[in-house]
Amino acid sequence: MHIFKDTNFNFLRWRWQAMLLSALVIGAGFFVILTRGIPLGVEFSGGTNLIIRFTAPVSEDQIRTALQSIPFEVQKYGEPESNQMLIRLPQTQQAEEAGNLSADVPKVDQLLKAANMPAFKIEGTEIVGPTVGAELRRQAIYATLLSMLGITAWIAFRFRVSFALGSIIATFHDVFVTLALLAFFGYEMSLNVIAAMLTMVGYSMNDMIVIFDRVRENTRLQKREPLETAINTSLNQTLTRTLITSGTVFISVMALYLFGGEVLEGFAFTMLAGTIATTYSGWFIAPSLAIMLSSKPSAAPARAVADGASGARAKGEGAGGGALEQPSRKSKSQRKARAT
Amino acid sequence: MSNLQWKLALCAAVFIVFFGVGVYPILATRYNLPAPGWLSDRQLKLGLDLKGGVHLVMRVQTDDALRVKTEQDSGRLQEELKRRSVPATVAIQDVTTFRVDGVPPAQDQAFRQAAEQESIDFERGTGTNGSYTFAMRPNIAQALREEAVVQARQTIERRVNELGVTEPSIAQQGADQILVQLPGVSDVDRAKEVIGSPGMLELKLVEQGPSPSREDVLRTTGGVVPPDMEVLSGGREAAAGGGPMYYLVRRVAAVTGQDLRSARVQLDENNMPAVGFTLNASGSAAFSRVTGENVGRYLAIVLDKTVQSAPTINSRIAGDGQIAGGFTQEEAQNLALILRSGALPATLTYLQQQTIGPTLGADSIRAGILASLAGLLLIVAFLLVYYKLSGINAIVALVMNLIILLGMMAYAGAVMTLPGIAGFILTIGIGVDSNVLIFERIKEELDAGKGVKAAINSGFSRVFLTLVDTHIAGFIAAAFLFQFGTGPIRGFAVTLTFGLISNLFTSTFISKTLFEAVLSGRRQVQALSI
Numbered sequence: 001m002h003i004f005k006d007t008n009f010n011f012l013r014w015r016w017q018a019m020l021l022s023a024l025v026i027g028a029g030f031f032v033i034l035t036r037g038i039p040l041g042v043e044f045s046g047g048t049n050l051i052i053r054f055t056a057p058v059s060e061d062q063i064r065t066a067l068q069s070i071p072f073e074v075q076k077y078g079e080p081e082s083n084q085m086l087i088r089l090p091q092t093q094q095a096e097e098a099g100n101l102s103a104d105v106p107k108v109d110q111l112l113k114a115a116n117m118p119a120f121k122i123e124g125t126e127i128v129g130p131t132v133g134a135e136l137r138r139q140a141i142y143a144t145l146l147s148m149l150g151i152t153a154w155i156a157f158r159f160r161v162s163f164a165l166g167s168i169i170a171t172f173h174d175v176f177v178t179l180a181l182l183a184f185f186g187y188e189m190s191l192n193v194i195a196a197m198l199t200m201v202g203y204s205m206n207d208m209i210v211i212f213d214r215v216r217e218n219t220r221l222q223k224r225e226p227l228e229t230a231i232n233t234s235l236n237q238t239l240t241r242t243l244i245t246s247g248t249v250f251i252s253v254m255a256l257y258l259f260g261g262e263v264l265e266g267f268a269f270t271m272l273a274g275t276i277a278t279t280y281s282g283w284f285i286a287p288s289l290a291i292m293l294s295s296k297p298s299a300a301p302a303r304a305v306a307d308g309a310s311g312a313r314a315k316g317e318g319a320g321g322g323a324l325e326q327p328s329r330k331s332k333s334q335r336k337a338r339a340t
Numbered sequence: 341m342s343n344l345q346w347k348l349a350l351c352a353a354v355f356i357v358f359f360g361v362g363v364y365p366i367l368a369t370r371y372n373l374p375a376p377g378w379l380s381d382r383q384l385k386l387g388l389d390l391k392g393g394v395h396l397v398m399r400v401q402t403d404d405a406l407r408v409k410t411e412q413d414s415g416r417l418q419e420e421l422k423r424r425s426v427p428a429t430v431a432i433q434d435v436t437t438f439r440v441d442g443v444p445p446a447q448d449q450a451f452r453q454a455a456e457q458e459s460i461d462f463e464r465g466t467g468t469n470g471s472y473t474f475a476m477r478p479n480i481a482q483a484l485r486e487e488a489v490v491q492a493r494q495t496i497e498r499r500v501n502e503l504g505v506t507e508p509s510i511a512q513q514g515a516d517q518i519l520v521q522l523p524g525v526s527d528v529d530r531a532k533e534v535i536g537s538p539g540m541l542e543l544k545l546v547e548q549g550p551s552p553s554r555e556d557v558l559r560t561t562g563g564v565v566p567p568d569m570e571v572l573s574g575g576r577e578a579a580a581g582g583g584p585m586y587y588l589v590r591r592v593a594a595v596t597g598q599d600l601r602s603a604r605v606q607l608d609e610n611n612m613p614a615v616g617f618t619l620n621a622s623g624s625a626a627f628s629r630v631t632g633e634n635v636g637r638y639l640a641i642v643l644d645k646t647v648q649s650a651p652t653i654n655s656r657i658a659g660d661g662q663i664a665g666g667f668t669q670e671e672a673q674n675l676a677l678i679l680r681s682g683a684l685p686a687t688l689t690y691l692q693q694q695t696i697g698p699t700l701g702a703d704s705i706r707a708g709i710l711a712s713l714a715g716l717l718l719i720v721a722f723l724l725v726y727y728k729l730s731g732i733n734a735i736v737a738l739v740m741n742l743i744i745l746l747g748m749m750a751y752a753g754a755v756m757t758l759p760g761i762a763g764f765i766l767t768i769g770i771g772v773d774s775n776v777l778i779f780e781r782i783k784e785e786l787d788a789g790k791g792v793k794a795a796i797n798s799g800f801s802r803v804f805l806t807l808v809d810t811h812i813a814g815f816i817a818a819a820f821l822f823q824f825g826t827g828p829i830r831g832f833a834v835t836l837t838f839g840l841i842s843n844l845f846t847s848t849f850i851s852k853t854l855f856e857a858v859l860s861g862r863r864q865v866q867a868l869s870i
Contacts, residue, residue, distance in 0.1 A: 005787075043692075051700060078703060102528070102693055123697035125528070132397055132691040135514075139824050147820035151813045158809055195759050195821075195832045199766055202817040202836075206770075206810045210777065213806040241780045245773040248722065252715030252765050259714055261707030263389070263758055 003243060007236045011283050012228055012291065018284035022173055029180020038183060041190030041266075042126055044140070046133035048089040048104045049126040056118035057083050066115030067108065078262050084123065091130065102127055140194045144175070147198060151205045159212045166290035167208040173285050174204045174277040181273040192267040200274030203249070207242065207282035212290075214238055227294055231287045246279040344860055347853040354845075355740065358747030365750070384750040385507065386523075387757030387831065390705045392698035393523040394531050397691045400516045404686035405488035406435045406481055413459050414438040414474070420454040428470070436476040438462075443470040489516050491685040496520060498681035499534050517691065528695045530674070536688045538644045539678040541597035541617075543661070545630065546638035546650055548588035550574065557586040568592070572640065574647040587647050589640050594630040599623025601659075603679035605672045608664040613672035615663045617679060624659035632656035643675070708761040715765060719772055727779055729869035730855075734775040737851040741771045744842035745835070754834050763835025767843060770814070774847035778803045779870060792868045793859060800852050807844060814840045 042049045063074045063085060070089065077086040089104045105125055112120060128136075148171055156164035175197060187193065214234035215227075222230065253275065257268035365383035368375035388395050410432055417440070418430040426447045432438045443451045448467070455464055455472070462474035493512055500508045500522065509521040525531055547569060551557040554571060558564065565571055568591050573584040601620040608614040619627055631639070631653050638650040641663050648665045667675065719738075723731035745767055749756070782799035790798065814836065821833035 051697075053697075053699070082703070102532075102690075121697070122695075123700045125693065125695045127690075127693040129691040131399070143820055143824035143829070146824065147817045150816040150820055154809075154813055154816055191829060192759060192762075195762065195825075195829050198817060198821055198829075199762075199832075199836075202814050203769075205813045205817070206773070209809045209813055210806055213809060217802075237784070238780075241773075241776050244726070244776045244780075245769075248719050248772045248776075249769040251718045251722070252712075252768055255715035255718065256711045256762070256765060258711070259707060260711040261704055263704050264708065264711070264762065267759075267762055 003240045004236075007239055008232075009236055009239070010232055011235045012232055012288055014284060015288035018280075018288065022177065022281075022285060025180055026173070026176045029176065029183050032183040033179065036183070038179070039186065039188035040133075040137075041188045041193070042088065043128050043191050044133050044137045044189055045090075046128045046130040047091040048102075048128075049124075050087045050089075050105065050108060050122055051077055051124040052085050052087060052112070052120050053123045054083040054085070054118045054120045058085065058117060060085070062115075062117065063087065063112075066117060067111050069111065070104075070107065072108075083118075091128070136191065140191070144194070144198060144201065148172075148201055151201070155205070155209065155212070158209075159216060160294075162293040163208075163212050163215075163290050165293050166286050166288075167205060167212075169289050170208065170281045170286035171201055171204045173281050174200060174274060177277040177281075178270060178273045181277075182270060185269065187266050187269055190266055192264065193270045196267045196270035196274065200271065200278060203274065204278040204281065207245075207278055208286050210241070211235060211238055211282060211287065215287075228291055231291065235283060235287060242279060242282060246275055250275045344853070344856055347849075348857060351740075351850050351853055354850075355743065358744045360747075362745075362747030362750045363743055382750050382753070384746060385753075385755050386701075386705070387755040387760065388521050388523055388694075388701075389696055389758045390701045390708075390756060391523045392526065392696045392701040393521060394525045394528050395692070395694040395696075396520045396522075396528075396532065396535070397513065397693075398518050398520070398536070398688040399691055400489045400492045400518060400685075401687045401689060402485035402488045402516050403435045405484050406476065409461070409480075409484055410436060410438055410476065413461060417454060417458045417474075420458045421451065424450045424454055426451050426454065433473070436481055438474050440472045440474070441470065443467070443472070445470065485516065488685045489518070492688065493518055495539075495682050495684050496535050499677060502677045502681055503531070503534055518688075524698075526695065526697065528693065530670070532690065532693075534674050534677060536684075536690070537674075537678050538684050538687060539597065539681070540644050540683040541600065541663075541679055542593035542642040543595040543627070543630075544572075544589040544593050544640045544642055545634055546587050546589055546640050550585035550587055550638070550650060552585060554586050557588045561588070572642060572645060572647050574650070585647070587638075587640050587650060589642070589647075593642070594639075595619060595623050595627045597679060597683050599626070600679055603676045605669070605676050606662065608662060610664075612664065613667045613669045614665070615667070615672050615676045615679065617661055617663070619659045619661070627661070628656050628658045704758055708758060712761060712765055712768075716768060719768065723772070723775075727870055730779060733851055733854045733858075734772070734779070736854060737775060737846040738768065738771050740850055741767060741839070741842050741846040744846065745839050748838040748842065749835065752834070752838070754838075755831060757831040759829065759832035760835045763832045763839060766836060767839030770839065771843045771847060773810075774803075774807055774843060775851065777806060778847065778851065782868070783870060786868065786870075795868070796852070796855050796859070800848060804848055807848065811840050811844050 060074050060076070067074075067087070072090075073088045075086050077084040087108060089108070091104070102125070105122070105127070109122065148168060151171075152164045152168040155167055178197065178200060182189070182193070211231075211234055214237055215231050218230040218234050218237075219225075219227065250272065253268050253271040256264055257272060260268055360379070361382060362384065364373075365375055365380045367373060368380060369383065414430050414432055421428050421430070421440075424447075426443060428443045428451065429441050430438060431441070440451070440455075448470070451472075455474075459474055461480045462476055465473035465475070489512060493510060496518060497510050500510060500520065503522075503525075505522045505525055507523055509519070511519050513519045520535060522531055548560060549557045555563070557571060565588070569588055570591050572587050572589055574587070599619050599622060601618045601623070603615055603617040605613055606616040635653050635655060637653055639653050640647045640650045641661070642648065643663070648663050651664075663675070716738075720735055723734045723738075725731070727734060742764070745764065748754075749760075754760075778799050781803050782795050785795035785798050786792070818833045818836045818840070821836070822830055825833060
C-alpha cells in the first residue's frame with residue numbers, strides 16, 4: 001500500500017507564502033502574548049493551588065461567594081462527576097519570608113466550612129514560593145535554549161552549517177508557533193508544557209535530520225543538480241514517512257489529550273500544536289531557510305561529495321550508494337555479501 | 341549454530357531478562373505469583389504524582405551556621421583577651437564579621453598573639469586606633485555553608501526514617517536547597533513540623549525569674565542583661581492562658597542536646613504526656629555536677645530558645661530528665677523523635693510544598709494508562725492495515741521496545757511519574773518512526789526493482805545512519821533536560837534516554853532478525869507483504 005507514490009510536489013516554490021503565513025501566526029501570537037500575557041502555572045509564578053473534592057456538585061459561583069474575602073481563581077477540575085474544584089491563590093513575597101508558606105490553606109478550609117458548602121476534602125495542594133518559581137522559570141529557559149544549541153551543533157557537525165542554521169531558526173519558529181497557539185487557547189505555562197516543548201524540539205530536529213540525511217544522500221548521487229532540486233526530491237521521497245510518523249504521533253498525543261486527564265491536558269495540547277508546527281516547518285520552512293543560507297546554491301552540492309566516483313551513478317542504480325562516512329564501494333560489496 | 345540462530349537466541353535472552361526485571365514483578369504483585377525478593381525489590385516504583393504523598397522543597401539558612409561560628413570565635417577571643425588582661429571590647433557586626441575596639445597601643449602585641457591563637461579562621465583587617473575588623477575567610481565560610489547543608493540533610497534523613505515513611509527521597513538540590521519526597525504521607529503539617537523544627541535542647545540554670553515581665557526579671561541587674569546571660573521566655577504558659585514568664589539564664593548551657601543518648605514519650609506526675617531523656621556519659625557527668633552544686637535553684641529546659649519548663653532542682657540528678665509542659669500525645673511523640681534525631685545546624689524555610697491525595701494520584705494513573713493503551717491500539721491497527729504482515733514485525737519490535745524500557749527503568753531504580761508516562765508515549769512515537777523509516781525505504785528499494793532480501797538489507801543499512809543521527813540528537817536533548825531540569829522533567833529525560841537506547845536496538849536488530857528468520861527457509865522470495 002502506498003499513500004503517495006512518485007510524488008513531485010514543489011515544496012520550495014511556496015516558501016514565501018509559507019513564511020508569510022508563519023509570520024502572521026507568530027505575529028498574532030506575540031500580539032496576544034503582549035496584550036494578555038502568557039498565564040504562568042503555579043510552579044513558575046508562585047502561589048497556591050488547591051484541589052478540593054466535594055461530596056456533592058458545587059458551582060464556581062458558590063465558591064466565589066464563599067471565598068469573596070480573598071483573591072483567588074476557581075475552575076472545575078477533572079471529570080465532572082468527581083465534583084472537584086481547582087482553587088488558585090496568588091502568593092506574596094511576604095509569605096515566604098515569614099516562613100508560613102501554607103498559611104492560605106487553612107484560611108480557605110475555614111471559609112469553605114463556614115459557607116455551608118457540601119462536605120469536602122482537600123485532595124491536593126501545591127504551594128510554590130516566589131524564589132522557586134523564578135528559579136524554575138530560569139531553568140526551563142536555559143534547558144530549552146541549551147538543548148536547541150546542542151542539537152544544532154550536532155547537525156552542523158554531521159551535515160553542514162547552513163542546514164544547522166536553517167534548522168535552529170525553524171525550531172525557534174516551531175517554538176513560537178506553539179507558544180502562539182498556547183496563547184490563543186489560553187493554556188498556562190507549566191513544567192509539563194515545558195517538557196512537551198522540549199519533546200517537540202527533539203521531534204522537530206528529528207524530522208529535519210531525516211530530511212537532511214536524504215538530501216546529503218541525493219546530492220552525492222546527482223551532483224550536477226542544484227541543491228534546490230535535491231531538497232525537493234528528498235522532501236518528496238520522505239513524504240510518506242513524515243506523514244505517517246507525524247500522524248501516529250498525532251494520534252497517540254490525541255489519545256493523551258482526550259483521555260489523559262486534567263494533569264496531562266496542557267502537555268498533550270502542546271504536543272498536538274507542536275506536531276503540526278514541526279511537520280509544517282519541516283516541509284516549508286527549514287528547507288527554504290537551508291537554501292537561502294547556503295551562499296552558493298549551485299556550488300553547494302559539489303562540496304558535499306567528498307568521496308568521488310561513486311556519486312556519479314544514475315539514480316536508479318544509485319540506491320546502492322552508501323553513507324557519507326563510508327566509501328560507498330565498500331558498503332555496496334558488504335551489502336552484496338549479506339544479500340546472497 | 342548459524343548466525344541467524346545466534347541472533348534469535350540473543351533476542352530471546354533480551355526478552356527474558358527485561359521481561360523478568362520489568363514486567364514480571366508487576367504481574368507477580370498483582371496476581372500473587374511467586375517472585376524472589378531480590379526481584380520484587382526492583383519493581384518499578386510509582387512517583388509521588390501517581391502514588392500520592394508530600395513533596396517539600398526547603399532552603400537551609402546557612403547564614404545561621406556562619407553566625408554560630410562568628411559568635412563562638414569572637415567569644416573565645418574575648419575570653420583570651422580577658423585572660424591576657426587586654427582591655428578591649430568585642431562586638432559582632434554581621435554573620436561573618438566582628439570588631440574589636442579599644443586595644444591600647446602598648447598591648448597591641450598581646451592582642452595580636454591572642455588573635456592569632458583564637459581567630460585563625462578570620463582575616464584580620466589592618467588596625468587603626470586600636471580597632472580591628474575580623475572577617476571570616478571565604479573558604480572557611482564556604483566549607484561551613486556546605487557542611488550545614490549536608491548536616492541538615494542527614495538530620496532530616498534521620499527524622500524521616502523515624503517517622504516510618506517507606507521509600508522517602510531526600511536530596512540536595514542546588515547549593516542550599518533540600519528536596520524531600522514522602523510517598524503515602526498525607527499529613528503535611530506534621531511532616532513539616534517534624535522536619536523543620538530546629539530541635540535544639542539546652543538545659544540552663546535560671547539566675548532570675550520566673551517573672552511575669554521582662555523588666556521584673558532584670559530588676560536586680562539594673563535593667564541591663566549581663567554579657568554572659570540572656571533573657572528567655574516560656575512558650576507553654578502563654579498557651580495555657582496568662583502571659584508568658586521570663587527567665588534570666590546563663591548564655592552557656594549546662595548540658596545540650598548533643599549529650600543526649602535517647603528520648604522517649606512518658607507520663608509526668610499529672611499523668612500528662614511528657615518526654616523523658618537520658619544523657620550520655622559526659623552529659624551525665626556535667627549534669628550531675630551542675631545539679632549537685634545548685635540544689636534548690638530552678639533549671640530551665642530550653643527548646644529552640646523557648647523555656648519549656650523550669651523545675652526546681654531537688655537533689656543531684658544523674659543521667660535522666662523529663663521535659664514536661666502540657667503536651668498532647670502527638671506533640672510529645674514529635675518532640676521525642678526530633679530530640680532523638682539531633683538538632684538542625686540551621687533553620688529551614690519552605691520554598692515549595694505539594695501534597696497529592698491518593699485518589700488524585702489514582703485518577704492520574706488510570707487516565708495515563710487508558711490514554712497510552714488507546715494510542716497504542718490505534719497505532720497497532722494502523723501498522724497492520726498499512727504494512728500488512730510486516731506490520732506484525734513492527735508491532736513485535738514496539739512491544740519489545742516497551743518491555744526493554746520497563747526493564748531498564750526498574751533496574752535503574754527510576755520512578756514512574758506522569759511525565760514519565762508521557763516519555764513512554766514518546767518512545768512509542770519514536771519507535772513507530774524508526775519502523776516507518778525502514779519500511780518505507782524497503783518499499784522504495786522494492787520499487788526500484790531490487791529483490792526482497794536485497795531490499796530488506798539495504799533498507800536497514802541505509803536507514804541505520806539516519807537513526808543514529810536522530811537518536812543522538814534525542815540523547816543531546818535528554819541530556820540537557822536532565823542537567824537543567826528538575827523533578828518531573830528529569831523523570832521524563834530518564835525515560836526518554838532509556839527509550840532511545842531500547843528503540844535503536846529493537847528497530848534495527850530485533851526487527852531485522854525477524855525478517856531474516858521469516859525469509860530464511862525460502863530460497864527465492866517473490867513478494868514481501870509490506
